[in-house]
Each structure stands twice: as structure tokens, then as C-alpha cells.
Amino acid sequence: GALLAIPPADHVLLMEDDWLVCPSALLALQYLLDKAYAYDEDWLALRVSYGFNGVVVRGGADLRSLRRHLESHPWRRPPDHLLFEWFSGERPDTKAYAAGRSYRVFRHNLFYHIGALSTLNQPKTRFTPGCYSLMYDWLLPAEVFDEKACPHDDVWPCTEAARAGAPLFSAPDGGAAGSPPRLGGAPA
Numbered sequence: 001g002a003l004l005a006i007p008p009a010d011h012v013l014l015m016e017d018d019w020l021v022c023p024s025a026l027l028a029l030q031y032l033l034d035k036a037y038a039y040d041e042d043w044l045a046l047r048v049s050y051g052f053n054g055v056v057v058r059g060g061a062d063l064r065s066l067r068r069h070l071e072s073h074p075w076r077r078p079p080d081h082l083l084f085e086w087f088s089g090e091r092p093d094t095k096a097y098a099a100g101r102s103y104r105v106f107r108h109n110l111f112y113h114i115g116a117l118s119t120l121n122q123p124k125t126r127f128t129p130g131c132y133s134l135m136y137d138w139l140l141p142a143e144v145f146d147e148k149a150c151p152h153d154d155v156w157p158c159t160e161a162a163r164a165g166a167p168l169f170s171a172p173d174g175g176a177a178g179s180p181p182r183l184g185g186a187p188a
Helices: 023-040 062-073 079-088 092-098
Strands: 012-013 019-021 045-047 057-058 103-106 111-113
Touching: 023 045, 023 057, 023 103, 023 111, 045 079, 057 062, 057 079, 062 079, 079 092
Parallel strands: 045 103
Antiparallel strands: 012 057, 019 111, 045 057
16 A cells, blocks of 8 residues: 555654554653654654554655655665665665665654554564563664664664753653553553
8 A cells, every 4th residue: 555644744654554553652752752852953853663554754855755765776676674664764875865864763662562463573482572672673683773873762773862952751650660551541
């Protein structure tokens, strides 16, 4: 399917159909958007989950550029990897668009995976990251949250942290790190 935002949107959250939204994730997304703009007004992508899920891009020209990249290369790599190529400028055909623009990785995973199959050949017994767990597994090496580089921040890269005054996100409900979201609103 095509990547479209109808009506046009300022931001688009890329999602897959086998992920559940973690508690307070929308608050975390708003926090991250505010922080990303404080760090780099011209950011290209914000990662808050794994695979093709949980990546925020801007609508308009950025969404059209991503769409063209995905449509031009579906046979070469899985969509997750094509997405990374686009926002990282990994290839000559994406380097110019990504030049001078950052992609950011949030420290916390904001979605819980409920699917059993993957476009990538993953073992069925693979670790499943929980809500608010550190973004370090299931990603290409340049997509993980770098805890050593940003030990006191929740956005990587964090070179602007001192200038921007970097608070840390704290979910109102405590975020229950590692747990899946509760369904039906019933207490766990």
C-alpha cells in the first residue's frame, strides 16, 4: 500500500498491524516531538519502536520522499531496512535528502509486539522488547539508543542536551518497563 496522509498531516507515525500501543505512549510521543524540535528543527525521522513500526516522519515532502524510496526498491531489502536507508542517508540516492538532517532514537520502546511472523528471518523464541524497555535489540547497529553516549538523556544523539536543557520522560503511570500493555482497561 501507499504511504499517504489524508488529509495532509504535519507528522505521520508509521505503524505495523501487529503492535500494541504502550500506556502513556501518546504523551511520550508529544514529549519526544517537543524535544526533537529543541535539538534539531529539521530532523528527518524519530524512532520509538522496532522494524517498520514506530517511526515518526514529517508529512509533505518527507513522506513523499520516503514513499518514492520504498516504491523504487522493494526487491532489494525488507521495508525495515529501506526505511533506515532513507533516514540515515546510507545510500548515494538517499544521502542528499538526508544531508544535514538528524534521525533520533528514543530511549524507550513505545509499542509491544504481538505478532509471530516477521519479514526478517527471526527465530520464534526471540526476546520480545516490552513497553518502555531500552531500544537496543531488533535494530540495525546505527539505529539503537546509544546509552554510553547519552547516559543522562532519553534521545540519541544527544549532543544538544546541554543547550536544550534535557529533562527525562516519566510516564504518569510509571511506564511499567518491560510489561505488555493492559487490554480492556482492567488492572493487571
